[in-house]
Amino acid sequence: MKYKICLLWIICCMLTGCWSSNELNSLGLASAIAIDKQNNNYRLTVQTINPDEVAEQNRTSRTAVTTYSATEETIFEALRKLTEITPRKIYVAHLRIFVVSEEIAKEGINDVLDFISRDHELRTDFAIIVSTEDDAKSVLEIVAPLENIAADKLLSSIETAQNAWGSVQATYLDQLVEDILSEGKHPVLSGVAIKGNKEIGNQIDNVEQVRPTANLEYVGLAGFKKDKLMGWLDIDESMGYNFIADNINSTVFSIPCDEGKTVLEVLSNETKLTGKIQNGIPNINIHVETAVNIGETNCAIETTKLEYIKQLEKEASVYLENLMKSSINAAKNELQSDIFGFGSVIHRSDKKGWNKVKTTWDELFLETEEKFNIKIIVRGTGTIEDPLQSES
Amino acid sequence: MFRRRIQQPVEIENNVKNEKLSTNINVNVSYTQSIMGRSDDLIIQRFSAATNNKLQLAISYIDGIVNSEVINSEVMERVLLGLKGSTLSQKVLNGPLEDFLVYCDLSVSQYRIVHQKQEMIDHLLIGNAILFIDGFSSAVAISVKAWEDRNVSKPDSQTVVRGPKDGFIETLRTNTSLIRRRIKSPKLRFITKTIGELTKTNVCIGYIDGIANDKIITELEARLDRINIDAVLESGNIEELIQDETASIFPTILNTERPDAACAGLLEGRVVVIIDGSPFVLILPSLFIQYIHASEDYYHRTHIAIAIRMLRVIALFLAIFTPSIYVALSTFHQEMIPSPLLVNLASQREGVPFPSILEAVVMLLAFEILHEAGIRMPRAVGSAISIVGALVLGEVAVQAGFVSSVMVIVVALTGICTFVIPAFSMAMPIRLIRFLFLIFSSLFGLIGVLFGTFLLIFHLCSLRSFGVPYMTPFGPFILQEQEDAILRLPLWRLIYRPLNIVQKDKIRQQNPRQAKPKPPKR
DSSP states (O other): OHHHHHHHHHHHHHHTOOTTOOOGGGEEEEEEEEEEEETTEEEEEEEEEOHHHHSSSSOOSSOSEEEEEEEESSHHHHHHHGGGTOSSEEEOTTOOEEEEEHHHHHHOSHHHHHHHHHOTTOOSOSEEEEEOSSOHHHHHTOOOSSSSSHHHHHHHHHHHHHHHTOSOOOOBHHHHHHHHHOSSOOOEEEEEEEEEOHHHHTSGGGGSSSSOSEEEEEEEEEEEETTEEEEEOOHHHHHHHHHHTTOOSSOEEEEEOSSSEEEEEEEEEEEEEEEEEETTEEEEEEEEEEEEEEEEEOSOOOTTSHHHHHHHHHHHHHHHHHHHHHHHHHIIIIIOSOTTOHHHHHHHHOHHHHHHHGGGHHHHGGGOEEEEEEEEEEEEOOSOOSOHHHHO | OOOOOOOOOOOOOOOGGGOBOOSSHHHHHHHHHHHHTTOTTEEEEEEEOOSTTOOEEEEEEETTSBOHHHIIIIIIHHHHHHHTTOOOOHHHHHSOHHHHHHHHTOOOSOEEEEOBHHHHHHHHHTTEEEEEETTOSOEEEEEOBOOOOOOOOOOSSSOOSSSOOOOOOSOHHHHHHHHHHHOOOTTEEEEEEEEOTTTOEEEEEEEETTTSOHHHHHHHHHHHHHOOOSOOOSHHHHHHHHOSOSSOSSOSSEEESOHHHHHHHHHTTOEEEEETTOSOEEEESOOGGGGGOOGGGGTSOHHHHHHHHHHHHHHHHHHHHHHHHHHHHHHTOGGGSOHHHHHHHHHHHTTOOSOHHHHHHHHHHHHHHHHHHHHHSOGGGHHHHHHIIIIIIIIIHHHTTSSOHHHHHHHHHHHHHHHHSSOHHHHHHHHHHHHHHHHHHHHHTHHHHHHHHHHHHHHHHHOEETTEETTTTBTTBOGGGGGGTTSOOOGGGOOBOOTTTOOSOOBSSSOGGGTSOOOOOO
16 A cells, blocks of 8 residues: 555656756846837837857857847736747846836836846845937847947946946846835946947947947936936936945046146945034035056156145045035935935934935935035056156 | 565475485495485595505595695695504594594594584585595585685775775685784784575674674674575675665665775774675674775875865765756756856857756766676777767767756766765665756756655665664764764874764773874973
């Protein structure tokens, strides 16, 4: 009897088959998704990878990615409708980039976010960006140089730019949702635009020339209020934002002088924010400590003299202060949105004060007073000392 | 469903056992001849001595397992010369055989007086010469054993880079001598039993008195006595008949071909069982972790030994889990594979017509077949196997698109990892359970693998080897013994013998503080 039960049990196991199993060659790996609005419907565009064109072996002349689009009232329906035109089930766990069109961003991205955070297949480690100038679909249709997959290009480009230039911010799904739900902070997303001829950009010709006809370019940060796009920060304002948000790993900025400019390379940056409500007005202290290196100069300075260095440090701190101020002004005047998270800062450092103002924080943010405390340390002057022209 | 049918053994009336030898030499000789039948390797030589009454004698032996030179020069010549011209009184002829032998001038090291017919036959069969003397109701069994055997040579199955290169052979006495030579202590005991109705195989229990656990020896003897089988041809037969758990694919008795490993076992309080005719000596009780130990671990420097043992543990896990985890990840949990790797894997699977699980099972089966073919094929066709194996099953299969190249890597890694496990008897169950895990993983993904792992752990923890839990020192966890489990601490830290085996003499190094080597003081 025992044996019979055992046998039955084993047979039952076999009968279940391979529940929810998928062979790798039955999946369409989605690398990017773009969402546009079309006549009140969502147009979903999926960029899928052709594995053969990416892996080292078996390459042909086909493109590395293929895009499919479907239009439906809701995103999930559109995704399932895609199976009408795709040979395989779209597998979105390996999504790198999620592009939202500017139009949707202005109307609010909550509907979009609901699907991508509810679906179990999606991870939370893909970057969300806003397409400006063109619709989101065409962003995915650019054949990218260097990286085979346009989504990879977008992701690596945003990460490199964040690390070495500091004008963009890679916002991932979990952070975006957190910012939208948070009371004291509003989210920012990076914006992307197509530069060049996008008609040629979606053909493989685009990468068969040294200078690609079309390329994707990050164009600064999009400031949101809750889930709605309020406006754009330009490159300088974006950089100022990143300094305040302590997102700077390394960047360069220049200080003008009589003869030209001195370029400083940021080696490390640390920004600390503290704040409290004083007489009903929020006060924010921005404490920045930055170590820099002289990267390039055509000014007549003697880098071996301490007073020049002190002078340089002073000028650099003024520059940084202006950079951050311009960013704050843009946020107050154009976006009217606390993208820096000053509210959260006050929440952390002055809980009692925060409880009084949290309901009216969005209005109160416009009256915030900032105090800057910027400390610049010139760590080195590079591998040479005085500028070449002064020696000759 | 599986009802057992046990035939009742037929009771054979066996009076031969207690039947005494006759005083008449003719009766004895014809009895011997009738028992041995027509076998022509039985030699019976009758001769008479030049005594006062022409004493009749006969010597019988089995040709080939005795030294006939010794029989001629040391037995027959001596007996004839010794008795020549002597006058034997009636008192001597009617007295015990021992008194008579004084006249014979035997010059062999060992002889024994036998009284019973069965006993006489037994002696004859193990290679003793039987000397019958007319008028005595007993005979002399003279030890003249000599047969062809293999020289002590390198063990084939357990080779080492550093360490003694001698191995056990098929002769019991040589094997005990190999151990005795290493442990020169009067406490080393060898106790021999004869097992097998027909083979009459000598089975020798070896242990060190005072270190080995008496209960284990008693239990072992009881289990050996319980054996009632016609033949014992190899230690594997004995292993199968005395193991604790029969319904398990895991071995609970370790075997070794290496005298140093057997000695190490003895010194840890274990008991060895040496079987005549087998170069594999059993060591018991044995623990799971012992199967990934090699005797070389103790001959290398401690750091190296620890690193190598860790490597073996990793290899053990890889050998069990690699195929199943690959199948689970690639068919159920694609999100767990890093994106660039996934794209790569997906590209390799393009055009492969079979599901991953089938691919894995077929490739593993092919590997097992190759493995089996490699063991039993004649040496001369070895290169053919490797060409077929490496080229056809590896490269060409991938080129033809039957299997993905990553599957070849997975199978190759699994196969290589299996060979890392030092004990062959443990490598075989590992090869088997791999398939079990594959089935689980193909049905339920990683959850299935986890389920299988639980089953495996439950099973391993339920095993015992002569009463000692198989998974000691992990389950039950014994901190003290971690020092020689996955780790192998320096010898000066290994103060104690395994605590759950040894009960009396637990300390290896009497003065632990002085155990650690130190430079001389200035």
